[in-house]
Amino acid sequence: MDFFQSQESLSAFEWILRAVVAFIFLVIVAKVLGQRAISQLRLLDFVIALVIGNIIAHPLSDEQLGLKGSVITTTVLVCLYLAGIFMILKWPWFRRQVTHPPITIVQNGEILYKGLKKARISLDVLLEELREKAVKDVKTVALAVWEADGRISFFLDPKYEPITPAILQMETEPFDLPRTIIKEGKINYEELQQTKRDEAWVTTRLERLYQIEVKNVLLATLNAKDNLKVFLYK
Incomplete structure (x- = not known):
C-alpha cells in the first residue's frame, strides 16, 4: 500500500493505483452527498470536473512537482470516466x-413528503422551484418529478394549462425569427443580406x-414581413 502514503516519488503503476482508488472514492462520496450537492452535473461528470483541474494546477504552480504523476493520473481518470460512460450505456444495472x-x-x-425526503430536498427548495417556473399554486401541478441531474420537472393539470392556438384549432403563421440587422450602431451586413x-x-x-x-x-430587427423594430440608446 505504498501508493497510499506520501512519498517523494511513485512508480507509474503506483500512480495508476492511486488514481483508481481516488476516482472510486470520489464517486462514492458524491453518491452519498446526493444530487443536490453537485448541482446539475451528472455523477461522473461532477467527479471528473472536480479532480482534473486540480491535478493539473499543482505541478504548473509548484516547480518542485513533476508532471509525470499528473499526466498519468489525468490519463487514468479520463479512461475511467469513458469506461463509466460506456458501462452506463451498456448495462442498466450499473446505470x-x-x-x-x-x-x-x-x-x-x-x-x-416521502419523495422530498428521498430526493433530499426541502419544502423551501420545492417552493423556490415552483416560483422559478411561475407556478403560483401547488394544487395546479399534476406531476412534479425530481430528475437525475437535480432539476425538477413540472407538469400542470390540463385544466390549468395556458390556452394555445392548437387547443382552439386556430391557424397560425409559420415561425419567423427576426434578423438582427443593426447592433450597437453598426449594420450587420450578413444578416441584412x-x-x-x-x-x-x-x-x-x-x-x-x-x-x-x-x-x-x-438594436434593430427585421422580420419576413418587413416589420422593423428599433431600440435606441437610452
Missing part, C-alpha cells in the same frame, strides 16, 4: 447505481420612421 431514478415529489396537486434588403433601404426606413441615423441605434 441504476450511478444515476438516480426520477422521484415523484408532487402528484395530483399533493406534495409527497438574408433579408434581401440593402443599406440604403435601412437608412431610408430609419430616417422616415424614426428620424435617426444608424449610429444612434442600439
Whole structure:
C-alpha cells in the first residue's frame, strides 16, 4: 500500500493505483452527498470536473512537482470516466447505481413528503422551484418529478394549462425569427443580406420612421414581413 502514503516519488503503476482508488472514492462520496450537492452535473461528470483541474494546477504552480504523476493520473481518470460512460450505456444495472431514478415529489396537486425526503430536498427548495417556473399554486401541478441531474420537472393539470392556438384549432403563421440587422450602431451586413434588403433601404426606413441615423441605434430587427423594430440608446 505504498501508493497510499506520501512519498517523494511513485512508480507509474503506483500512480495508476492511486488514481483508481481516488476516482472510486470520489464517486462514492458524491453518491452519498446526493444530487443536490453537485448541482446539475451528472455523477461522473461532477467527479471528473472536480479532480482534473486540480491535478493539473499543482505541478504548473509548484516547480518542485513533476508532471509525470499528473499526466498519468489525468490519463487514468479520463479512461475511467469513458469506461463509466460506456458501462452506463451498456448495462442498466450499473446505470441504476450511478444515476438516480426520477422521484415523484408532487402528484395530483399533493406534495409527497416521502419523495422530498428521498430526493433530499426541502419544502423551501420545492417552493423556490415552483416560483422559478411561475407556478403560483401547488394544487395546479399534476406531476412534479425530481430528475437525475437535480432539476425538477413540472407538469400542470390540463385544466390549468395556458390556452394555445392548437387547443382552439386556430391557424397560425409559420415561425419567423427576426434578423438582427443593426447592433450597437453598426449594420450587420450578413444578416441584412438574408433579408434581401440593402443599406440604403435601412437608412431610408430609419430616417422616415424614426428620424435617426444608424449610429444612434442600439438594436434593430427585421422580420419576413418587413416589420422593423428599433431600440435606441437610452
